[in-house]
Amino acid sequence: MPAPIEFYFDFSSPYGYLASTRIDAIAAKHSRSVNWHPILLGVVFRATGAAPLAGVPLKGPYSARDMARTARLMGVPFKLPAKFPIATQAAARLMLWVQATDPHAARALAGALYRGYFGEGRDLSDAGVCADIAAQCGHEREQALAGLGEAAVKDRLRAEVDAAMARGVFGSPYFIVDGEPFWGADRLEQVERWLATGGW
Numbered sequence: 001m002p003a004p005i006e007f008y009f010d011f012s013s014p015y016g017y018l019a020s021t022r023i024d025a026i027a028a029k030h031s032r033s034v035n036w037h038p039i040l041l042g043v044v045f046r047a048t049g050a051a052p053l054a055g056v057p058l059k060g061p062y063s064a065r066d067m068a069r070t071a072r073l074m075g076v077p078f079k080l081p082a083k084f085p086i087a088t089q090a091a092a093r094l095m096l097w098v099q100a101t102d103p104h105a106a107r108a109l110a111g112a113l114y115r116g117y118f119g120e121g122r123d124l125s126d127a128g129v130c131a132d133i134a135a136q137c138g139h140e141r142e143q144a145l146a147g148l149g150e151a152a153v154k155d156r157l158r159a160e161v162d163a164a165m166a167r168g169v170f171g172s173p174y175f176i177v178d179g180e181p182f183w184g185a186d187r188l189e190q191v192e193r194w195l196a197t198g199g200w
Contacts, residue, residue, distance in 0.1 A: 004033040005191070006176040008164050010041040011088040011124050012052075013172035014067040014080070015185040017114045021076050022188055023175070024107070030195040036099075036107055038092035038157070039164045041085075041172055048170050052085045070185065077119045086117075086125040089157065090148055094130045096156050097147035098139065109137050 005027050009016035027034045045051060053063040064080055071078030091113045099106035116122040116133045123129050127148060134144035147153060164174075168181060175182040175191050180199060182191050194200075 002030070002032050003178055004035045005195075006035050006037060006167075008037045008039050008169045008172060008174040008176075010039055010172040011091040011110075011113055011117060012085040013041065014078070014118060015070075016172040017078070017118045018067075018070060018074055018076055019173035019175075019185040019188060020111060020114055021074070023173075023191075026188060026192050026195070029192070032195065034107075036095075036103075036110060037160055037164060038088070038095050038110070039161050039169065039172065040088065040092065040157070042087065043161050044165060044170055047165060050170070054084060077115070079118065079121060081117055081121045081123075083121075083123055083125075086123065088124055090127040090130045091117075091124040092157050092160075093148040093153045094127075094134060094144060096160070097144070097150065097153045098134070100153075100156075105137070105139075109134060109139070112137050 005023065007019070007023050009020060024034055041052070054060050056063075067080060068078060095106050095110050095113070098109050112133050113124060113130065116129070117124045122133070127145060130148065131141045131145040135141035167176065171183050173183075173185055175187070177191055177194050178199070180194060182194075
């Protein structure tokens with residue numbers, strides 16, 4: 001079987017959100033699966049010296065315009081939340097908690113969390129909000145709230161972030177296809193071409 005596509009993302013990443021709406025379909029066209037890896041860009045940025053686009057002079061206003069324009073091009077509902085960026089530990093931990101027993105349900109939850117933030121402006125830095133979204137996806141709210149607080153889940157998230165950086169991941173979205181890295185939602189076309197041709 002062909003190796004899965006590794007997909008790294010932060011729940012506060014608009015481009016990660018946009019990529020999340022397409023990566024599974026692209027993979028399926030080429031008989032691939034996708035491993036979804038939530039990461040924390042704050043940790044990555046401390047290692048690279050980068051900063052969130054929203055706070056970077058000149059780049060901030062452009063990026064806000066580009067995010068909305070790219071979403072329109074892709075036909076994806078998008079509204080930059082009033083609180084942006086945010087810490088996403090709660091959302092990432094919740095996804096990993098579900099992923100431990102049901103990867104398919106975890107992907108569905110990730111989509112709901114992303115839509116909640118970039119579609120409805122819900123604050124994913126609030127564990128209660130994340131648990132509410134989990135409940136809407138069919139999970140028991142109080143179990144989800146307890147699960148994202150488990151020490152083992154926190155340890156797993158730290159391990160995920162460390163493993164991602166060890167593989168060279170420095171942004172969101174970030175894909176690895178058969179060892180080849182691609183950064184950004186604007187690289188989805190390259191990802192698809194790489195899958196179709198085996199690389200160039």
